[in-house]
Amino acid sequence: MATATVQLRPRVRRGGIRGREGTAGWVFVAPVVVVLGLFLVIPILMAAWVSLSDWTGKGSPLSSKVGFVGLDNYKAILTTDGLARSDFMTSIRNNFYYVLLVVPLQTLLALGLALTLNRQRLRAKSFFRTAYYFPSVTSSVAVSIVFLFVFSSSGVVNAALAKIGVNGPQWFADPRGILQLLLGKLGIVDANSPPGALTNHSVLGLSWWDWLSGPSVAMCAIIALVVWTTAGTFMLMFLAALQDIPVEVEESAELDGATGWQRLRFVTLPMLRPTMFLVLTLGLIGTWQVFDQIYIMSQGDPGKTTLTPAYLSFTTSFKSFQWGQGTAMSFILFAIIVALTLLQRWFLRDRSDEAPRRRRRTLARGGTS
Known part of the structure; x- marks a missing residue:
């Protein structure tokens, strides 16, 4: 018998759009890459250079007259005793308490x-959705000015406190x-003469009494x-996350006899975990970057008790013309935000998947579960 042979022709690579997908993709992405490079990457690199230099804001930071000082700007803020370190640590303390209250409340x-x-x-x-969301889209400048009048010595807040017999402070x-x-009110310590154990010992340039x-x-x-302006967002x-929860899940929990609190704790909140992480992350980033309200309402006063790192970086750069230290503060603030975000992500991680993940890693290493 004759054996039939089949000759396979070589596969011809086709052209057209599918053959040039990579090139077409880069063509479409190129404008965005160029824009991000010009207005994001290059400014960040220049800011990093400024934080390592003695540039005073005059001329170009890349000129030969600008000297390289290394980590001196960071040392002046973090380790060297002086006004720069004291102001920065004061701003960190103020912002810490600000974050500690704003993020949970909002x-x-x-x-x-x-x-x-x-x-x-x-x-x-x-109507209610619009009313609650309206403060979030209102100009922060306008809202800040209104609150200046509301919290003035003769404002609405003090007038309301006077109705119940409370003498309101000069806010x-x-x-x-x-x-x-x-x-001081509880009689634990005298606010006017605090104990020496708190005032004679300091950490990072501030006494324990200042930190507390x-x-x-x-x-x-x-x-x-x-809190009033950000809660709406x-x-x-x-609300969007709640509307994505299947109605059948809520109804099943209700048929099983779960109370309203039990449905909230064991059904609703676990399904809101991704949204909760998003809200807490955005809140954390926003509170550490607070600037508008400080600039309009207090500018760090009274007694630098409303000074924040973002506002201090601004005044150090644009008013004191110490651009190296001002930019170094920005990078330290960035590092704080990243560290706290990673810590928050670890804290809110889904622990239900940890045991199977560890078991798979153990099996992959040749061990036993």
Whole structure:
């Protein structure tokens, strides 16, 4: 018998659009890459150079007259005793208390509003959603000016406190910390003459008494403003996530006899974990970068108790013309934000997948589960 042979022709690579997908992709992406390079990457690299130089803001930072000082700007802020270190640590303390209050308060308020507006039988939902979201889209300058009048000595807040027999403070002229005032009211320590154990020992240029002061009265007014203006944005995020939860899940939990609190704790909140992480991350980044309200309402006063790293970086660069130190503060602030975001991500991780993941790693190494 004759054996038939089949001759295979070589596969011809086709041209056309599919043959040039890589080139076409780079053509479409090139404008974005160029824009990001010009307005993001290059400025960051130049800022990194400025933080390592003695540039004073005159002329080009790349000129031969600008000297390289290495890490001297960072040392002046972090390790060298002096005004620069004291001011920066004061701003870190102020911003720490600001974050500690703003992030939980705005998250809880936003979640509460979202849960309320997600009810099926609630009337005028569109009105309430618009009303709660409106402060978030209002100009921060306009809202800050309004709050200056509201928290003035003869403003609405002090007038309301006077109705219940409370003498309101001078909000933007009182540098006392609320923790110091609370300890003084409870008789634990004398706010005017604190114990030497707290004042004679210092950490990073500030005494223990300064670190434990808490947010000042003026900072509390700014905190109230920020919580009121940002809760609406996060409310919409939570509301969108709540509407994505299948109705069958809620109904199944209700048929199983779960109470409202149990459904919230064991059904709703676990399904809101990704949105919760997003809200907390955005809140954390926004609070460490606070600038507008500080610039308009207090400019760091009274007694530098509302000074923040972002505002201090601005004044150091544009007013004191110490651009190296001002830029170094920005990079330190960036490192703080990244570190806290990673810590927050680790804390909010899904622990239910850890055991299977560890088991797979053990098997991959040749061990036993």
